[in-house]
Amino acid sequence: MTFDDRVALVTGAGSGIGRAMAVAFAKAGARVVVCDIDAGTAGDVAREIGDAAVAATADIGDASSVEALVGTAISTYGRIDVLCNNAGIMDTMALPADIPLDQWERVLRVNLTGTFLVTHAVLPHLLGQGGGAIVNTASEAGIRGGAAGAAYTASKHGVVGLTKSVAWAYAKDGIRCNAILPGPTMTNIANGASFDPAGAARLGPVLALGERLAQPEQMADAALYLASDAASFINGAIVPVDGGWSAA
Numbered sequence: 001m002t003f004d005d006r007v008a009l010v011t012g013a014g015s016g017i018g019r020a021m022a023v024a025f026a027k028a029g030a031r032v033v034v035c036d037i038d039a040g041t042a043g044d045v046a047r048e049i050g051d052a053a054v055a056a057t058a059d060i061g062d063a064s065s066v067e068a069l070v071g072t073a074i075s076t077y078g079r080i081d082v083l084c085n086n087a088g089i090m091d092t093m094a095l096p097a098d099i100p101l102d103q104w105e106r107v108l109r110v111n112l113t114g115t116f117l118v119t120h121a122v123l124p125h126l127l128g129q130g131g132g133a134i135v136n137t138a139s140e141a142g143i144r145g146g147a148a149g150a151a152y153t154a155s156k157h158g159v160v161g162l163t164k165s166v167a168w169a170y171a172k173d174g175i176r177c178n179a180i181l182p183g184p185t186m187t188n189i190a191n192g193a194s195f196d197p198a199g200a201a202r203l204g205p206v207l208a209l210g211e212r213l214a215q216p217e218q219m220a221d222a223a224l225y226l227a228s229d230a231a232s233f234i235n236g237a238i239v240p241v242d243g244g245w246s247a248a
């Protein structure tokens, strides 16, 4: 799988799965826009990659920030071939009756509206170029009700729906859109998290079944494949990358 002469934009690339994706695309020959809301980590990853990367600080949940992000990608590299909508945040595992509205809105804003905003801003460039590939990072919580709290579950089901909508709408325009569903993966997403006791008690036994942790690089490998020409007829696929957890 080679990405020579291609440009990949990865959101949430300052840490975890997004960082692994950015590094992997660069190793495969791409130039990479390393986007994160955290300027420090975006800069660190871009420096680690070297000449083939540019750091871009952006909040994917904010439309003007996203416009500036896509502007940076186009002014730096002139095109975008691959978009990895990867940035996301967890909820506190709160169940539907318990989740505070502000938590619901924050998680939906980043995970779902953010994925939409970046897609919406990048699509005109893909259409103008005659094609491209989008890989969304959803979650097992995008196909199951018991893998996270209400907000995260609803947001990731939304990402799955948006993936299929984009895949269907632009299939004849050379644009493919697929999603990976990571199982539990060694990243920083749960650092400092405080969990809702009732939700954690209900979800704990299910999550324990998925406790064989993946490495971020295993998610990046799947994303590279889906973005590559080797997957040229794969469009609208929702791909578990979980070592078999969701097969149970």
Ligand SMILES: NC(=O)c1ccc[n+]([C@@H]2O[C@H](COP(=O)([O-])OP(=O)(O)OC[C@H]3O[C@@H](n4cnc5c(N)ncnc54)[C@H](O)[C@@H]3O)[C@@H](O)[C@H]2O)c1
Residues within 6 Å of the ligand: 011, 012, 013, 014, 015, 016, 017, 018, 035, 036, 037, 038, 041, 058, 059, 060, 061, 086, 087, 088, 089, 090, 110, 114, 137, 138, 139, 140, 181, 182, 183, 184, 185, 186, 187, 188, 189, 190
């Ligand atoms: N780690 C897991 O077990 C797991 C499982 C399933 C799905 N996922 C999904 O994988 C994706 C990556 O998460 P991760 O586990 O690597 O977590 P992580 O916390 O290590 O990395 C996420 C990155 O996204 C950035 N980010 C957060 N909000 C942002 C915003 N508004 N705009 C731009 N960047 C933002 C963070 O600063 C961070 O660098 C997320 O969408 C997450 O929901 C993770």
